[in-house]
Amino acid sequence: MTYAPVKGQDIYFAELGSGDPLVLLHGGLLTIDLTFGPVLAELAKDRRVIGVELQGHGHTADADREFTLADLASDVVGVLDHLGIERADVFGFSLGGLVTMELLTGHPQRVRRAVVASAHYREGGYRPEIQDPAQNSPLLPTAEDFAAMVTAHADVSPTPDRFEESARKTQQALFPLPGWSDEQLRAITAPTLVVIGDHDFVRPQHAVDMQELIPGSQLAVLPDHMHQQVPGSELIAPIVSRFLA
Numbered sequence: 001m002t003y004a005p006v007k008g009q010d011i012y013f014a015e016l017g018s019g020d021p022l023v024l025l026h027g028g029l030l031t032i033d034l035t036f037g038p039v040l041a042e043l044a045k046d047r048r049v050i051g052v053e054l055q056g057h058g059h060t061a062d063a064d065r066e067f068t069l070a071d072l073a074s075d076v077v078g079v080l081d082h083l084g085i086e087r088a089d090v091f092g093f094s095l096g097g098l099v100t101m102e103l104l105t106g107h108p109q110r111v112r113r114a115v116v117a118s119a120h121y122r123e124g125g126y127r128p129e130i131q132d133p134a135q136n137s138p139l140l141p142t143a144e145d146f147a148a149m150v151t152a153h154a155d156v157s158p159t160p161d162r163f164e165e166s167a168r169k170t171q172q173a174l175f176p177l178p179g180w181s182d183e184q185l186r187a188i189t190a191p192t193l194v195v196i197g198d199h200d201f202v203r204p205q206h207a208v209d210m211q212e213l214i215p216g217s218q219l220a221v222l223p224d225h226m227h228q229q230v231p232g233s234e235l236i237a238p239i240v241s242r243f244l245a
Contacts, residue, residue, distance in 0.1 A: 001059055006078030012059035013079050014051045017044025020112075021088040022244065023076065024051040025096025027118075027231070028170045029149045029163075031058035031156065035093055035231045042237040043091075047244075050088070052079050054099070056166030061158040067169040069178065073102035077110055089244050091115040093231040094201075095170060098177075104192065105184045115240050116210075117195040118202055118230050122179035125206040131175070139199055141228050185213035192217040193243045195236070197225030218243065 003010035014032060022043060026035035032051035036043070043049050054072050056062035065071070076099060080088060089112050092100030097119025103111050120126060129137040141149075153163045192214045196207045198221050211219040220239050222230060230236065 003060075004079045004082035006075050006082070007065070009055065009063050009065065009075075010060070011055070011075050011079055012053040013083075016040060016049045016051075017047050019047045020244075021083075021085050022047040022049050023080070023088045023090045024049060025076065025090065025092035025099050026051070026053065026057065027094035027096060027228075028174070029057070029153070029167055030094075031152050034148060034152055035096070038232040038234070039237040043240065046241075047089075050079070050083070050085075052076055054095070056157075056159070056162065056169060058152070059156050059158070062162040062166050062169075068173050069098050069102045070106060072099045072173075073106055076103060077107050080110060086110070087112045089113045089115075091117070091240060092119070093117040094119060094227065095174070098174065101180060104188050104190055105180055108189055111190045113191045113193075113244055115193045115195060115243065117236075118197065118200050118227050120177065120179075120202050120206055121185060121210050121213075123176050125177075125203060125210075126201050127203055130201045139201065139226055145228055182213055185210065186215065188214045188217075191243075193220060193240070194218070195220045195222070195230060195239070197222045197227060197230045199224070199226045200230065201227045 003012050024036050026032050053060045087110055090100045097116045100114050100116050104114055154160045194207055194211045196202045211217050222235050
């Protein structure tokens, strides 16, 4: 296992393939394998894929330190510094997509191209039923999906007893979402691809608004896809590879 020392914490990363660097950032309470497993080999055919696991996720321990999108983005920059990489393409899903947004706005010099998948940019971007306290929307992860998250955490985490703590920190960091202003989105210079599923957490109109605000950006809507299906879809690797090329 490979770790980068960043601000007093060891941040796990895994590498696959060779070529121009592509950083993968997973979803909340997920791992790189759970998020991107079905498409890792395809993405690594002509790329140096670097999967980073964020604080309290996967092989990276939870710790008593700040947990905000800005802190997580700073950790990713720390991994790039550790590897001697000045600029990289970034593909982030859900929580990872929000960290990608933070990289685009806070560390623009480190991002060549970006794929922001299943992520919103301000409050109101999610369908209302996703944040309903009843949590009974058919669009939400199933009990089996959640069990896989718990199992993966228990299997690989250096702090296996802190799953609920990681979930709490993630929830606090994202709800309410600090978000980014229209002006910040208009100032993004890296070519950006916004991706959602047509049955995603993110409202289609919100994704359209996001794409219209980011100069020169593109939008892909995957048909018949829910939130958790997007990053491992058989449709995603060809779309991402073509965009990055």
